[in-house]
Amino acid sequence: MAVQIAVIDDWQDVASGVVDWSALEGIGEVHFVHDYPADNDTLAKRLETFQVICVMRERTRFDDDLLRRLPNLKLLVTGGMRNAALDIKAAGALGIQVCGTDSYKHAAPELTWALIMAATRNLVNEANALRQGKWQQGLGGDLHGKTLGILGLGSIGQRVARFGQVFGMRVIAWSENLTAERAAEADVTYVSKQELFEQADVLSVHLVLSDRSRGIVDAQALDWMKPTALLVNTARGPIVDESALIKALQKNRIAGAALDVFEQEPLPAHHPFRTLDTVLATPHVGYVSQQNYHLFFSQMIEDIQAWAAGAPIRLLS
Template identity: 40%
Template sequence: MKVVVLDDWNQVWESAEPIKRLRERAEVVVYTDAAGSEDETAGRLAGATVVVANRERTRFTKSLFERTSELRLIAQTGTGIAHIDAPAATERGIAIATTPGGSTASVAELTIGLMIAVFRQLGANDAAMHRGEWPMPVTRQLGGKTLGLVGLGSIGSATAKIARAMDMKLLATGFSLTPERAVTQGAKAVSLDELMGESDVVSIHLRLSEKSRGLISAERLSRMKSSAILVNTARGAIVDEPALVEALRSGRIAGAGLDVFVTEPLPENNPFRELPTVVMTPHIGWITEEAYDAFVTNSVKNITTFMDGEPTNVKFPEALRR
C-alpha cells in the first residue's frame, strides 16, 4: 500500500515516530512543497491508496478523484473538509477520516492572545520599543468585558473556558446552539445580531460552509460597538473582508485580530497590512508542536485502522460500502 503525505510545509511528518512505524507496513512518500497544479497533484497521488491532507492546503475535486483511481482514504488533519468535494469522494468510494480535537487548545490560546494583543496594543508597543522609544498608551483590559462567541464547538468552548477565568461575560450563537448547551459553557445564547451589538469582542469559531461563508457581512459589522474588536481564528471567508477593511479604516470598529484570510498566503498589497489597528498572524493558530503530534499520531491511527478493516473517524461511512 502506498501512502502519500501532501503539503508538509513545516517538515514534521518525515521524521515523526508514527510515520516510521507506518513505514513497516506501507510505502510512505512525503512532499514538503505545494503542488503547482492539479496535474502535479494527480502525479503525486499516482498509485496511492491513502493521502494525508495537511489542513486545507490542497483542493480535492471530482476531476482529481477521476485521475486517482486507486485512492481509497483521505486522512485529514483536523476536521475541516471544505476543500474536499465530499459527495464526489463518497461516490467513488473514497473515505474521509478526520482528527478531531488535535488543535483545540492551540487555537483557543491564540484566540485569547489576539484579543489581548489588540486591546493592549502589543504590536505597536513592541515595535516602538525596538525603535528605542518608551510609549505609554492607555489601553484596555479584557476582564469584565463581554465576549461574543460565534460558534460554541470544541474551540469556542475552550476559548470560553479561558475567558471565564479572566472574568469575561459570555454570549454565544451558532446554527444549532441551544440555550442549554450555552449554559454549560457559562454563556447566554442569543441571536447573531444581538451578539454583534452587545459584545466588546466578537470571536469567530465556525466551520466554513455555505451557511457560514460571508456570514459576518457589512450589515452585521455595522451593528458592532465602535469600541469593539473582531477576532477570527476560524476561516477568512466567514467574514466579508472588504467590509471589515472599511469598518476598520473608518473607525467604525476599534480593531481586529486575524489569523485567517480569504487568500493565503496574504498578498503583499492586502489592505489589512496597512491598518494599524489590526494584529495579524499567518494562520498559525493550529501550528504548535503539540497539535502536530496529535495530528500525526491520530492520522496514522486512522490509516492503520483502515488497513486493518476497522476504520475510525470516518465522516461519511457510506463511502466504505462502495
C-alpha cells in the same frame, strides 16, 4: 510492491520529525511534500503516483475533478474529523476511503486568547518598538468588566467563553441554533444577533463554515459594532465578508481585527490585511501546535496501518 504514501501540506517542513514514520516501513515508502496548493493540473502531476495521501486540514482541495485524475489513490487521511476541502462523496464513488483523526481541543481557544490579549494590549507594536530602542508607545486596553461576544457557542466557543469569565468579562453569545437554556448551562447570556454585535467589546467567531454561516459577519453586522470593538476570527475566513471588513477597518468603523483565517490561504502577497495598522494577522496557526500535530500524525499512521490490514478506522462519510 511498496505502497507510495505522500504527506502533503507540510509547509513548515516539520512532519518528518513530529512522529516516527518508520512504523510504516512494512507498508510502504513515505514522502513529504512541502508545496503550497496549486491548480488541479499541477496537483495531479504532483500526486499521481501515490496510493495514500495524508492532508493537513483544509489546505489542499480535493474535488471530484482532481480525485478522478488520481487513479492510483486508494486512501485519503486528513487531520481532524471534518474537512470541507475533501469531496468525500466523490471519493466514495471512486472507491477511495477517507479517514480522519482526533484533535487537541485546546489549541484554537488558546490561540484565540493570545490574539485577544496581544491586540488589546498592543503587544506586537510595543515589542517591536522596544527592539528598535524605543520605550512605551501607547496605552493598552483592558478586558476586565468588558463584554465578550461569542458567535457560535460550540465546544471551542465554550472554552473561549470560560477564559473570558476568568478575566472578569461579561460573556454573551448567539448563533442560529443556540437557545437561552444552552447558553445558561455555560453561564453565558443568550442575546439576539444584533445585540451580540452591538454590545460586544470583543467579538469572537467560532462557527463551523457552512452555506448558512458563509458571510454571516457582513457589512450590516459590522455596522452594528461599537467603534471601539475588536473582531476576532480563528474559525474560518469565509464566515466574515472580507471586503466589508476591510472597508470597516479603513473607515475606522471598528477599532481593529485579530485574524488567523482568511478567504484565500496562504494570504495573497499584497492583501490589505498585511498592511492595515489595525489588523493583527497570523497565518492560520490556530491548530498548528506541537501537541495537535503529534496527535494528527500519530493517528494518521494508525489509520494507514488499519487500512493496510483491511480494517480501516475513523472513516469519514
